Amino acid sequence: MKRDWIAVDWGTTNFRAFLMNENRVIARISAPCGLLTIENGAFADTLHQQLRPWIVEAGPVPVLMAGMVGSQQGWQNVPYVTLPAAAKDVLAGVQPVETPWGSLAWITPGLCGQSAWDQPDVMRGEEIQLLGLNALHPAQEHYALLPGTHSKHAWMKNGCITAFSTLMTGELFSVLSEHSLLGRALPPQQEDNRSFLAGVSAAQRSVPFSHLIFSARTRRLSGEIAAEHIHSFLSGLLIGDELSTLPSGQRAWIVGSTSLTARYQLAATVTGASLTTVDGDDCFLQGLALLRSHLQELTP
Template sequence: MSNSAFEPVTVVLDWGTTGFRAFLVRSDGSLVDQKEGERGIQSIAKGEHGRVVSEALASWRAGYGPLDIVAAGMIGSRNGWIEMPYVPTPASAADVAAAARTEGLPEGNRITFLPGLTDPTGFPFPDVMRGEEAQLVGFGLDRDIIVVLPGTHAKWAEIRGGHIERFRTFVTGEIYATLADHSFLSKVATAERDHAADAFAEGVALAQEESTRAGGLLTRLFAVRTGWLAGAIAPDEMKSRLSGLIIGWEFVEARTGGWFKEGDTIAVVGDDDLVEVYGRVAENFGVKLAPAPADAAIRGALTIWRRHRLAAK
């Protein structure tokens, strides 16, 4: 730790509902250290967030001096630390940086909250994201391309002319998790086999089936149960089948909504596991995949923070 005080570092903070992860990174985004904590934003009383984060990062403060912390996502939501505004699309990295806000913390630390994004063309209400804008900036806004960001509330975003042009939310992960944990399926489904890839692929194929007899999503979902009753789906394949069906359905809806057509190139950005899974589904729908960095969220948060710091000087 002897030279550490001379190494310029930044903390990228991912503080969500049920816990937080903090990444200590160099200016090029490379990782020095990381921490995880179990205290989510909703478990902390208003006014206590600053003390909690300063305590959690005390060892880094001791080694590197006062810390610059960059926080994107739900920590800046109505239920978080402070409610940050939403920047309307189309939005450049500079637009996002201009709406960021820096606060002093105990022990000389500083925290910069990033804003969220809103798409005023959302129907019937403006669509919203918090955190994904950092991932998109980290992916890069220099190519015109569609980017999918998997998650509880998956986003499809269009990047055009150096801006995040528009985006739309799909509640894919939410539907999967609530059905897997709290439905007819949860009473029967067991932990998944290690390689339930076939079951996942069959779920995707069911989403892709275009005949009227397949019905809509509300009907296809029931096929996870009828397949089990028919002895065609084992309890340890049901969740993979459900996952393939719902993610496949997200692609069906995205295609109908004009987000891609067969032969297009799209990117998938997010956590490694979901990126791999979404990449497979994308191939099933005949789209080419643009490579994306694994650490887009960290890179993007740093990029926005630097622009914010420069503008503030």
């Protein structure tokens, strides 16, 4: 029983928890109680409510949390660790939080640094996946894509995260499809691979972004893309645009859910990127397990 612990991924929209025995998942839950839904800072209560069945059964096991729960809008503001950052640096930034039921609990820090394009950048949560990726697939160098609302492209050397860049691919898709002219008055949408790949191809030509996306309007007007497939085409434009930033001939890991990594793999058939898929949850849990094994050494 002493080796049981709980891994938590607590983001802006979602809450997910994993009851673990060492590196093995025993049970998992998810709930739509992300940061935006927490009122009056009731983080401890919400966590207790979610974890109660496990605590009743396994006792007050340690809880290790990552994600936006450690941001200014979260439970406790856990300051960013500055690049370059290895596991020991992340570990040094971990902060304890009190739980009313007596579990040891910690929140991991995010990372900050200059991006590949010399812009200030931040991440919270993805650094855990990167540490996990290196634990699962040790190598001298890693280049990894973590697609999502805010995709992260990251470089690692000898287990140390050296640089990363955020690309707002997922959020751009949401706001453009829901709130711009490009998504206005569309019929119900159907996934269409041909339209998706047409979008990926169109994005491979150094076209300015604010011009490129207008083609989701003009190709609809011309009938080149059916009105039912505009979301697929727009998704292709955005993912194609993201992949067009990869250094030519770059091999990269793609870390995420099956559905999302499959879209990037499909796009890569056009762009020529060489992507190897790794499951995002596997990386996340491996990364937290690595940190937790060290935290255990530090606590009675």
